[in-house]
Amino acid sequence: MLIKYFRTNPYPIVALYFFLIGCEESDHEGKRALTIYQESQASWVRNFNPLTPAGSARWPTSSGIYEPLFIYNSVKAEYVPWLGLDYNWNSENTVLYLTTRSGVKWSDGKLFTAEDVAFTFNLKKIHAGLDTRDSWSYLKEVKALNDSTVKFEFKRVYVPGFDDVAGQPIVAKHIWKYVEDPIKFTNPDPVGTGPFTEVSRFESQIWELNKNLNYWQKGKPEIDKLKFPTFPGNEQVTLALISGKLDWAGAFIPAIDRVFVEKDPENHRYWFPQTGHTTFFYLNTKKSIFTDKTVRKAISYAIDRDLVVKVGMYDYTVPAHLTGVSGQMSKWHPPDIEKKENWVKYSPKKANEILDSLGYSKNSSGTRETQNGEVLSFDIIIVTGWSDWIRSAQIISKNLEGIGINARVKTYDFGAWISRMQKGEFDMAIGWAEKGTTPFPLYKGMMASEYIKPVGTVADGNWHRFNHPLADSLFREFEKTSDRNEIREILFGLQYLFIDQAPAIPLFAEASWAECNTKYFTNFPSEKNPYATLSPNYPPENLFVLVNLKNK
Amino acid sequence: MNQSLIYLIRRLGFYLVAGWAAITLNFFIPRLMPGDPASIIFARFRGKLKPEAMNALRETFGLTDEPLIGQYWTYLKSIVQGDFGISIAYFPEPVTSVIASGLSWTIFLAGTSLIISFAIGTFLGTLIAWNRGGKLDSILPPSLAFIGAFPYFWLAMVFLYLFGFKLGWFPLGHSYSDSVTPGANIQFVLSAIYHAILPALTMILVSIGGWMLSMRNTMISTLGADYITFARAKGLRSRLIMLRYAARNAILPNFTGFGMALGFVLSGALLTEIIFSYPGQGYLLLQAVTSQDFPLMQGVFMTITFTVLAANWLVDIAILFLDPRTRS
Numbered sequence: 001m002l003i004k005y006f007r008t009n010p011y012p013i014v015a016l017y018f019f020l021i022g023c024e025e026s027d028h029e030g031k032r033a034l035t036i037y038q039e040s041q042a043s044w045v046r047n048f049n050p051l052t053p054a055g056s057a058r059w060p061t062s063s064g065i066y067e068p069l070f071i072y073n074s075v076k077a078e079y080v081p082w083l084g085l086d087y088n089w090n091s092e093n094t095v096l097y098l099t100t101r102s103g104v105k106w107s108d109g110k111l112f113t114a115e116d117v118a119f120t121f122n123l124k125k126i127h128a129g130l131d132t133r134d135s136w137s138y139l140k141e142v143k144a145l146n147d148s149t150v151k152f153e154f155k156r157v158y159v160p161g162f163d164d165v166a167g168q169p170i171v172a173k174h175i176w177k178y179v180e181d182p183i184k185f186t187n188p189d190p191v192g193t194g195p196f197t198e199v200s201r202f203e204s205q206i207w208e209l210n211k212n213l214n215y216w217q218k219g220k221p222e223i224d225k226l227k228f229p230t231f232p233g234n235e236q237v238t239l240a241l242i243s244g245k246l247d248w249a250g251a252f253i254p255a256i257d258r259v260f261v262e263k264d265p266e267n268h269r270y271w272f273p274q275t276g277h278t279t280f281f282y283l284n285t286k287k288s289i290f291t292d293k294t295v296r297k298a299i300s301y302a303i304d305r306d307l308v309v310k311v312g313m314y315d316y317t318v319p320a321h322l323t324g325v326s327g328q329m330s331k332w333h334p335p336d337i338e339k340k341e342n343w344v345k346y347s348p349k350k351a352n353e354i355l356d357s358l359g360y361s362k363n364s365s366g367t368r369e370t371q372n373g374e375v376l377s378f379d380i381i382i383v384t385g386w387s388d389w390i391r392s393a394q395i396i397s398k399n400l401e402g403i404g405i406n407a408r409v410k411t412y413d414f415g416a417w418i419s420r421m422q423k424g425e426f427d428m429a430i431g432w433a434e435k436g437t438t439p440f441p442l443y444k445g446m447m448a449s450e451y452i453k454p455v456g457t458v459a460d461g462n463w464h465r466f467n468h469p470l471a472d473s474l475f476r477e478f479e480k481t482s483d484r485n486e487i488r489e490i491l492f493g494l495q496y497l498f499i500d501q502a503p504a505i506p507l508f509a510e511a512s513w514a515e516c517n518t519k520y521f522t523n524f525p526s527e528k529n530p531y532a533t534l535s536p537n538y539p540p541e542n543l544f545v546l547v548n549l550k551n552k
Numbered sequence: 553m554n555q556s557l558i559y560l561i562r563r564l565g566f567y568l569v570a571g572w573a574a575i576t577l578n579f580f581i582p583r584l585m586p587g588d589p590a591s592i593i594f595a596r597f598r599g600k601l602k603p604e605a606m607n608a609l610r611e612t613f614g615l616t617d618e619p620l621i622g623q624y625w626t627y628l629k630s631i632v633q634g635d636f637g638i639s640i641a642y643f644p645e646p647v648t649s650v651i652a653s654g655l656s657w658t659i660f661l662a663g664t665s666l667i668i669s670f671a672i673g674t675f676l677g678t679l680i681a682w683n684r685g686g687k688l689d690s691i692l693p694p695s696l697a698f699i700g701a702f703p704y705f706w707l708a709m710v711f712l713y714l715f716g717f718k719l720g721w722f723p724l725g726h727s728y729s730d731s732v733t734p735g736a737n738i739q740f741v742l743s744a745i746y747h748a749i750l751p752a753l754t755m756i757l758v759s760i761g762g763w764m765l766s767m768r769n770t771m772i773s774t775l776g777a778d779y780i781t782f783a784r785a786k787g788l789r790s791r792l793i794m795l796r797y798a799a800r801n802a803i804l805p806n807f808t809g810f811g812m813a814l815g816f817v818l819s820g821a822l823l824t825e826i827i828f829s830y831p832g833q834g835y836l837l838l839q840a841v842t843s844q845d846f847p848l849m850q851g852v853f854m855t856i857t858f859t860v861l862a863a864n865w866l867v868d869i870a871i872l873f874l875d876p877r878t879r880s
């Protein structure tokens with residue numbers, strides 16, 4: 001009956017539709033807000049606490065509302081003074097004196113001083129849950145000597161602690177001293193020193209952040225407002241990017257030239273620079289066969305990294321460097337690196353030779369066996385749905401089959417995968433490595449004996465459980481020196497050790513994902529204008545971008 | 553009436569036992585999953601946090617090594633007090649407020665589409681059973697069964713691409729336009745309706761066939777009953793026989809099904825909501841499971857369980873009125 005009615009009289013439906021559309025079209029009143037995607041969420045939870053374990057606070061809480069003392073620029077591979085101006089160590093490297101910038105104001109108009117810095121660090125001392133950088137394991141005392149100098153006294157010599165100090169977002173003493181439980185504080189109306197501090201709208205599917213009129217960099221930021229709509233996944237982000245609804249995003253988009261750039265070559269841009277870090281293929285060095293470094297190198301020779309990068313990573317990156325240190329980090333490479341045995345070069349012939357000489361002979365079905373007759377058969381574990389790594393692992397599996405090693409790709413749910421990695425209950429896996437401002441965290445994470453736990457017990461780092469006495473002594477030396485030349489020498493030593501031992505197998509250089517639309521805003525970093533990395537996913541580096549963007 | 557009271561109380565007792573079983577499973581099943589939330593949050597940073605950060609994370613989330621049975625008692629006590637704890641993925645937001653933000657949108661979207669699909673499906677089923685062998689009867693069941701065979705998230709993706717992206721007739725996502733302010737104003741209501749059309753349509757299209765077919769089948773067997781023949785013999789108007797005699801009896805199984813479906817609404821809209829970036833419960837549940845957020849998982853499952861139980865109890869009451877046989 002109804003159907004019959006509407007078939008002869010479709011006007012009410014059509015009218016209703018246009019009425020609904022009419023309500024939508026009032027979208028573009030005033031200036032456009034810079035629309036950003038950084039976090040996958042379906043509904044926003046109001047949390048601007050920069051001190052809780054990051055992840056639960058909204059982006060850019062610690063890199064836009066609040067600011068750190070120094071920001072490491074990964075494209076230029078150097079520290080840029082921010083709320084801090086300068087620093088120096090005493091001769092024994094036990095005390096760090098840090099000068100703070102004067103003339104910086106909090107967004108409520110009060111002056112920022114060294115007291116705020118000292119207060120922030122002491123807050124982490126009282127509440128261990130806030131100390132995600134574990135600063136108080138080496139700090140003894142932090143106090144402000146005057147309005148612009150902070151003195152950090154160390155319990156033990158630990159120079160890399162500077163990285164933790166530099167990156168700490170600083171909160172206002174005059175506000176946080178009244179906060180009863182800073183761990184559970186959601187800080188709904190933040191007062192920060194950053195370029196954008198005023199939350200002008202907060203709803204479950206969208207929120208907006210206005211600029212800080214008191215910002216210390218004169219005339220910056222130029223844009224007035226940031227806007228954050230929710231996107232639960234990559235598909236939704238991709239659609240929004242293509243239809244011009246997003247200005248800046250940090251998403252992985254397959255076949256990006258065809259999918260995104262072609263729709264508007266003038267304005268749709270992306271830049272995937274290398275981060276200097278590497279994705280590794282890990283062998284569990286507690287398995288008796290993988291205790292032998294020559295076996296690890298043989299497996300490395302068997303991997304066709306060009307194919308892995310092409311098929312697994314859409315050619316967005318390049319095969320890894322022998323040292324696992326690439327991109328801007330390459331400045332740490334020893335000068336004679338070319339003369340070393342390059343075991344990341346694809347050479348199944350060499351892999352076969354090594355395994356033959358070690359006595360792993362092939363059985364009738366072409367699979368290698370140990371002298372005791374055990375077949376070389378392993379699992380490569382990957383997280384379910386991480387399609388780039390799954391494809392990479394499938395290629396590696398084929399490669400290994402070519403040298404007579406049976407390796408099956410097995411996928412696990414993220415939680416199960418992490419648990420297996422931490423407990424050392426795996427044969428082979430693809431994984432990341434620790435990141436930092438020098439290659440030190442990378443090597444420490446994969447060679448330090450202090451992280452090693454027995455198989456079956458959760459280890460916080462060094463999941464493949466490799467250690468070497470020389471590495472441990474190099475780490476201790478590194479922690480004690482602030483001398484540039486000594487640092488270089490130690491890092492050379494660590495790289496030589498890595499090349500000699502092959503504790504993990506470098507696969508490909510890591511790239512950062514970033515897209516932008518220059519229709520309404522300009523001065524995004526790019527290959528031609530590389531003042532910082534474009535990706536918003538590496539706070540606090542995105543501060544460089546936020547303060548330098550311009551209206552078109 | 554006394555009889556029916558006893559019946560209702562017996563059912564209530566059954567639901568209480570079922571509720572307790574659900575609460576208990578709800579506690580133990582998530583804990584059987586490998587991994588722990590602190591590790592997962594740490595691992596999310598893919599090496600951007602130092603291994604030493606794990607200490608701070610464990611401290612913050614207060615993860616205890618207390619034996620399970622002790623944890624279970626604390627859990628039961630806080631459930632009774634209506635305290636579901638603090639979410640880990642959305643730390644330090646209480647679970648109840650995290651759920652509250654999504655629940656109303658899910659109930660609006662999935663509830664409306666369930667009611668529409670139930671009403672239209674049941675009505676169509678009645679109609680085609682009454683005119684069985686007619687034109688509608690030969691077209692509707694196969695075509696709707698065909699559409700119903702699509703996974704609903706696939707249909708959702710096709711609709712989003714076609715009507716949202718290619719043709720631009722409907723918005724690409726969210727539950728209302730960014731330019732309106734939520735509240736009791738007409739623009740917000742209209743915008744919410746406009747944004748709900750596409751996701752609701754996909755859910756209705758996929759589920760309508762089921763309602764229609766089950767109604768048609770019971771209806772046809774009812775139509776063969778003696779009282780229908782008797783009603784015809786009395787010379788009653790055919791519309792009266794169709795609705796008051798046949799449909800009223802045939803609708804009972806559909807009603808029971810409605811009670812079941814009402815509960816699944818809360819979980820079932822999951823993928824549709826994710827595809828349309830709809831701020832409902834669906835993504836919350838996914839987020840809770842992937843980050844091993846025990847408190848949030850418990851909260852979400854608990855709302856689902858209790859909705860199913862409550863809905864079924866309401867259906868029991870409704871059937872009591874619709875079907876006199878249950879009263880004796």
